[in-house]
Amino acid sequence: MSEFINFYFIPGVVLGSIYALGAIGITLTFGILRFANFAHGESMTLGVYFAWSMVQFSGLHPLVVMPAAMLATVIVVLGIDRVFYKPLREASVVMLVIASFGLMLMVRSVIQFTWGVQLKTVLPGIQMPYVIGDILRIAPKHVMIVAGALLLMYAVHYLLTYTKIGKAMRAMSDSAELARLTGIDTEKVVMATWIIGAALACAAGVFLAIDTQVETRMGFKLLLPMFAAAILGGVGRPYGALAGGLIIGLAEELSSYPWVGNEPLLNPGYKAGVAFAIMVGMLIWRPSGLFRGKVF
Amino acid sequence: MEQLYGYGLYAISLFTMGGIYAVLTLGLNVQWGFAGLFNVGIAGFFGIGAYATAILTTAASQRHLGGYEMPYAVGFLAAMALSGVIAYAVGKVCLRLRSDYLAIATIGIAEIFRLILKNETWATNGPRGVSEVPKPFETLPEPWNHISFLLLVLAIVAIVYVLVEVARKSPWGRVMTAIRENETAAKAAGKNVEAFRMEGFVIGCMIMALAGALMAHYLKFVDPNVTEPLLATFLVWVMLIVGGSANNKGAILGAFLMWIVWSMTEILTGRLPDELAIRAAYVRIFLIGLALQIFLQKFPQGILPEKRPAAQGKSADRGVVGEP
Numbered sequence: 273m274s275e276f277i278n279f280y281f282i283p284g285v286v287l288g289s290i291y292a293l294g295a296i297g298i299t300l301t302f303g304i305l306r307f308a309n310f311a312h313g314e315s316m317t318l319g320v321y322f323a324w325s326m327v328q329f330s331g332l333h334p335l336v337v338m339p340a341a342m343l344a345t346v347i348v349v350l351g352i353d354r355v356f357y358k359p360l361r362e363a364s365v366v367m368l369v370i371a372s373f374g375l376m377l378m379v380r381s382v383i384q385f386t387w388g389v390q391l392k393t394v395l396p397g398i399q400m401p402y403v404i405g406d407i408l409r410i411a412p413k414h415v416m417i418v419a420g421a422l423l424l425m426y427a428v429h430y431l432l433t434y435t436k437i438g439k440a441m442r443a444m445s446d447s448a449e450l451a452r453l454t455g456i457d458t459e460k461v462v463m464a465t466w467i468i469g470a471a472l473a474c475a476a477g478v479f480l481a482i483d484t485q486v487e488t489r490m491g492f493k494l495l496l497p498m499f500a501a502a503i504l505g506g507v508g509r510p511y512g513a514l515a516g517g518l519i520i521g522l523a524e525e526l527s528s529y530p531w532v533g534n535e536p537l538l539n540p541g542y543k544a545g546v547a548f549a550i551m552v553g554m555l556i557w558r559p560s561g562l563f564r565g566k567v568f
Numbered sequence: 569m570e571q572l573y574g575y576g577l578y579a580i581s582l583f584t585m586g587g588i589y590a591v592l593t594l595g596l597n598v599q600w601g602f603a604g605l606f607n608v609g610i611a612g613f614f615g616i617g618a619y620a621t622a623i624l625t626t627a628a629s630q631r632h633l634g635g636y637e638m639p640y641a642v643g644f645l646a647a648m649a650l651s652g653v654i655a656y657a658v659g660k661v662c663l664r665l666r667s668d669y670l671a672i673a674t675i676g677i678a679e680i681f682r683l684i685l686k687n688e689t690w691a692t693n694g695p696r697g698v699s700e701v702p703k704p705f706e707t708l709p710e711p712w713n714h715i716s717f718l719l720l721v722l723a724i725v726a727i728v729y730v731l732v733e734v735a736r737k738s739p740w741g742r743v744m745t746a747i748r749e750n751e752t753a754a755k756a757a758g759k760n761v762e763a764f765r766m767e768g769f770v771i772g773c774m775i776m777a778l779a780g781a782l783m784a785h786y787l788k789f790v791d792p793n794v795t796e797p798l799l800a801t802f803l804v805w806v807m808l809i810v811g812g813s814a815n816n817k818g819a820i821l822g823a824f825l826m827w828i829v830w831s832m833t834e835i836l837t838g839r840l841p842d843e844l845a846i847r848a849a850y851v852r853i854f855l856i857g858l859a860l861q862i863f864l865q866k867f868p869q870g871i872l873p874e875k876r877p878a879a880q881g882k883s884a885d886r887g888v889v890g891e892p
Contacts, residue, residue, distance in 0.1 A: 308668035359865045366606055366667050371864055373608055377802050378857035385850040496679055499672045541687040548676040555661050
């Protein structure tokens with residue numbers, strides 16, 4: 273039991289929180305700007321490298337420099353929107369998807385050019401886990417990650433529920449036409465979408481970098497699970513993305529638990545396939561997702 | 569004289585690779601240009617083709633599944649058939665939804681395929697790949713072996729071109745365009761939109777697998793890197809958008825043009841000192857990406873824009889339908 277909790281359940285929750293934060297950005301751009309943003313994983317990677325540089329420069333803890341890294345990521349993403357997405361806003365949506373696919377490789381090549389491809393860490397050293405009642409062993413970094421993710425999720429919840437711009441975003445996600453008719457400034461909503469998505473992507477990336485290490489393909493590796501989480505929760509539904517992220521993270525980790533006999537249920541090499549399988553199942557069974565999202 | 573010979577061999581390899589990319593781009597053109605289907609898992613179907621033929625035609629080895637030593641034609645056909653079956657399954661799930669979902673699912677298929685290649689070492693030799701894949705004409709004396717292979721590739725480009733061009737001008741091709749331009753109207757005219765889309769998607773994936781099979785025989789080697797999205801997916805998209813979507817000549821032109829640009833710039837950056845050369849490789853990717861963005865924004869039709877086939881019969885004579 274203790275092995276199950278410490279080596280499968282807790283890592284699952286940690287991974288799930290990271291997916292959830294990333295998936296919120298995916299689901300918001302999908303719902304509001306109406307396209308699947310393939311460059312979202314690279315916003316995440318970029319944020320991590322900003323944070324890494326700041327940690328190197330200042331010697332502070334990665335969580336301390338995180339807000340600055342989030343700001344830097346937001347600025348770059350807004351710049352990308354202005355130069356590459358805005359001119360295509362009137363064209364068909366698929367053009368935006370192609371553009372985002374191209375940007376995925378462009379941003380990654382900039383990262384590889386600037387920082388190189390060697391593995392890096394943001395938080396060196398080994399930490400002793402907290403031991404609770406002989407059974408539970410939790411690494412301090414995992415506590416930090418889950419607490420940080422919960423805090424950010426609450427902030428998103430507050431923003432979407434109580435602020436004017438949050439309400440405008442939900443309105444536009446439900447119906448762009450109606451939102452425009454009621455006088456909502458769509459460009460402002462678009463900007464808010466990019467800001468929230470990029471900031472959360474950066475945070476998710478930094479959490480992942482704290483948990484594992486920094487590498488140039490980390491965002492791309494998270495892209496599929498994040499899409500899966502967004503579709504599982506329902507496109508355009510931020511709460512759905514939270515639930516979807518947690519479910520996918522847990523499912524990936526629990527898939528290699530020896531449920532039957534002593535062998536892992538699924539070869540851990542196929543962990544990354546779990547998200548895909550769940551997504552395909554959802555597309556067949558209920559494309560609108562758990563939270564009745566949009567289906568285009 | 570010797571130097572000239574070297575240049576000649578280089579030109580042959582340039583056009584062989586360009587030809588393989590032309591086949592890939594024609595496959596994508598059937599999906600995107602004709603049917604408006606958004607496939608970003610080209611590398612996956614390319615890899616499926618490469619591995620299928622490699623395993624079927626290579627001599628027995630301790631390291632991977634094989635030893636069938638089938639003729640090349642069987643390898644090519646099996647590559648296309650396997651890719652077609654997988655494409656059908658993907659299409660069944662995604663084609664009723666909008667293009668974005670197909671994009672996500674196809675990139676997923678490419679990643680799953682990569683996982684299989686890496687994990688099922690008994691069949692694929694894992695990351696080390698399948699080597700000593702036979703190459704047509706390899707017993708001929710140099711340079712005739714290279715020239716013969718180039719001619720084979722060009723012949724396949726020509727055959728695929730003629731077939732998709734006939735398809736484009738046929739009623740089938742026109743229904744495809746109609747669906748791409750206005751799905752509701754096509755449905756109202758009684759066309760089975762989903763079936764047509766499925767046909768376009770499956771045919772495109774089969775052509776991509778054929779290109780993968782050619783690549784496996786050309787390099788005599790396949791490893792999981794064939795599913796790397798950069799070279800097999802991204803570059804093909806750039807080729808089609810630059811050359812001109814929905815125009816088969818544009819697809820071929822884009823493939824050769826972008827491949828020549830891509831590999832010539834590699835020679836340039838190769839002359840830099842080591843450290844700079846590695847970094848310059850990323851600059852090339854960035855610039856190719858920038859070219860894509862510029863074409864998307866300023867010249868979305870590409871170098872050779874789409875030409876609609878004129879309707880046959882009376883309406884064409886009256887000039888009602890057809891090109892402006």
